[in-house]
Amino acid sequence: MTYSDKVMDHFRNPRNMGEMKGSDVEMQVGNPVCGDVMRVYLKVKKGKNWGENVIEDIRFQTMGCVAAVATTSMMTEMVKGKRFLEVEKLSEKAIAEALEGLPALKMHCSGLAAEVLKKALEKYK
Amino acid sequence: MGKKKVYLDWVATTPVKKEVLEVMMPFWLEKWGNPSSLHSCGQEVRKIVEKTRKEVEELVRADRIIFTGSATESLNLVHKGLIEGLNKTDCLPEIITSSIEHKGVLETCEHLEKSGLAGVRYLRVDGKGKISMEELFGAIKKETVLVSLIWVNNETGAVQEIEEVGKKLKKVNGERKKRGWGKVWFHSDITQGMGYLDFDMKRMGLDLASMTGHKIGAPKGVGALFLRGSVSLVRQIDGGGQEAKLRAGTENVAYVMGLCKAVKIAFKGKKEKRERTEEIRDYLIDGLKKMEGVVVNGSGKEGAPHIVNCRVSGVEGESLAVLMSDEGVGVSTGSACSSGDLKPSHVLTAIGLKPEEAHGSIRFSFSEKISKKDVDYALESFSRVIKKLKRIRKGIK
């Protein structure tokens, strides 16, 4: 199994990593099979409706494999500063593509990163 | 300036020894004949191969050696070949093996089960990775035809008491003979034991033993099956009559010579090599035990001299191994053969680890060539890497 340079870069130098004090939403998801866990913190600027809310800032923490760390890191980069309606459908595929691909076995890591975002957005009503 | 490099994955593979390569070289450039040819070009090679075969047979006290392409091939030949070679009876023959075998045994057994050719009983192991003699001998029944146990487990270093099993099995077979029951054959995957532990087919009571060359300084792509006594197998590769009609295909002469040389080297000064490696192992274990959140898995200091497996709470093995590699230290997450799989290692779960503990486990493996300085460097790297991963996971509950 080999990872792309982009995956390795995000794993070695995760972006937006760490806790956030005073966040508006916190969400944690895990995959029971591999045991990996991801957590995100969002700072939200309220818009006139749910879709217009803006992710002002985002942070993550991950306990897991190389791809788990890299996909959460990439996901935070992709959604930061965006409105909810722009990113609510961010897919496992889109994150993987932004990382120049993932091994088939590791697509679920990307799926987990998409899931944690989606659940965080839903939680913020 | 190049970064320091410390290779601590000697269970995965070892570098080819210079003396081994030197023995191999002439068989490409000068003595390149086919040993099956009748002319002098081939016969010259035949003589050397057979003489060397004999020397190794005497060394390990086997009656015959069959050269194969890998330990996995030998394992396939033993299990499938033995079952296929049995006299047809009404009852399903049974193999007894352990739950911590190499995939080469487990998958072959599964194949036999699925094809309806044999039943398989998988013995449990305790927290140190050992089978229970009681369970093993309680499991033997009339239909049992083979007991197959890995000598040194490649993930945790657990060592099974092969000699004791061999002795007890001899008694069992004596009884069976009186009753007119078939013999229970005894096989061991000796791959990780060959380099450090005393190996003697006769003393250990083994009928069959499988190994590969590349774990002891021979190249990848050559394995061996040792046979003792009258065991009969049906070959799995059909064709010419090579290897006493047990493995068709022109002998890979240079590699066979390399494997034989590596076995001979392994037998020289084994005790010193073992003691020196054990010292390194204990030094590493002591270092690991001082680190917060690190627990040594399985047999620890009671296991094989060259394998240490440990887990780190709250971090994941693949991430650990990759960051260790960035530090210049080569380690492995469990078995290299199963890393294409999401499931936790079957060996680590068998010794009682929870899935998350198994996922957070790392194997260090080494040789007498590794120094305490190397171990110090690996331990420093390990603690840096753990810190980094703990930072990334900090808030996870």
Ligand code: FES
């Ligand atoms: S292996 Fe499951 S999230 Fe990476």
